[in-house]
Amino acid sequence: MTSELVEMIVTGEIAEGELLPPEAPLSEHFGVSRTVIRESVKRLEEKGLVVVTQGRGTQVSRSGSWNMLDPIILSALIDNDESLGILDELTIVRGHLESAMAGSVAARHTPEELERITHVLDTMRAMQQESDASRQEDVVFHLTIMEISGNRLAENIAKRLYRRALESNRYQGAGYQGAFESTIEEHTRVVEAIGRNDVEGAERAMRDHIVSSWQRRRLADPTAG
Incomplete structure (x- = not known):
């Protein structure tokens, strides 16, 4: 789940500055619960990929803020x-x-x-x-x-x-x-x-x-x- 979201961001499917879709559409798209979505978004935030703002949503960060030494991010970057x-x-x-x-x-x-x-x-x-x-x-x-x-x-x-x-x-x-x-x-x-x-x-x-x-x-x- 987290890896799929990382790849969507790294490949630009969800571009820098854009908002991630709300929990409900993501939950339906991946076939998982909203709890799983929330945990995955938390992982993305820890990796520097997104910023969560109350009342605004989850925005993809500039690539310069990503933790590119993170194994999942580095692999996604190289593989794509x-x-x-x-x-x-x-x-x-x-x-x-x-x-x-x-x-x-x-x-x-x-x-x-x-x-x-x-x-x-x-x-x-x-x-x-x-x-x-x-x-x-x-x-x-x-x-x-x-x-x-x-x-x-x-x-x-x-x-x-x-x-x-x-x-x-x-x-x-x-x-x-x-x-x-x-x-x-x-x-x-x-x-x-x-x-x-x-x-x-x-x-x-x-x-x-x-x-x-x-x-x-x-x-x-x-x-x-």
């Missing part, structure tokens, strides 16, 4: 993202967050922590070609740097975005020649910058990797076919 716009935005945010975390690791890390990161890269490199296993090691590489950074807030937000994006076929995008080699080369730049305590270099290498790899995978015309 035919233009790939939300994935473009997600990539920019993720790039900045992981860039900052890579910089933190470059600024301060132990030899053991650097060895952990290097080991993941070496494991991936030994696979010699793109595969499910190499893609999994790619994820481990990013999660390892997040963890070592010690920035719990950035790690939490980046993980939510990254893991949910990975579930989307649109985010997996189109295959391209040299994908494995490009990933290895770009990961290597990140590790080398961390190893020489080059904060700016690590930030730049991580951000460039995340943004450029998405641009290479991104479908030129996501609505085609």
Whole structure:
């Protein structure tokens, strides 16, 4: 029930600034009691999707007020993202967050922590070609740097975005020649910058990797076919 209403709002079926239909029509439309409708509207309010005003009704909030890290909202945004716009935005945010975390690791890390990161890269490199296993090691590489950074807030937000994006076929995008080699080369730049305590270099290498790899995978015309 809540998910259906979230999707109606996210897709613009009920646009920003519009009022939700009254309880009775919603109850009839979904085949549930008014109590269920009220509980669902309360959930929407908690997620920042609507504002309930006595005597006026329930109005859809501006998208800037939505809790976009909420799993239901984030899933609805990505699942209905035919233009790939939300994935473009997600990539920019993720790039900045992981860039900052890579910089933190470059600024301060132990030899053991650097060895952990290097080991993941070496494991991936030994696979010699793109595969499910190499893609999994790619994820481990990013999660390892997040963890070592010690920035719990950035790690939490980046993980939510990254893991949910990975579930989307649109985010997996189109295959391209040299994908494995490009990933290895770009990961290597990140590790080398961390190893020489080059904060700016690590930030730049991580951000460039995340943004450029998405641009290479991104479908030129996501609505085609």
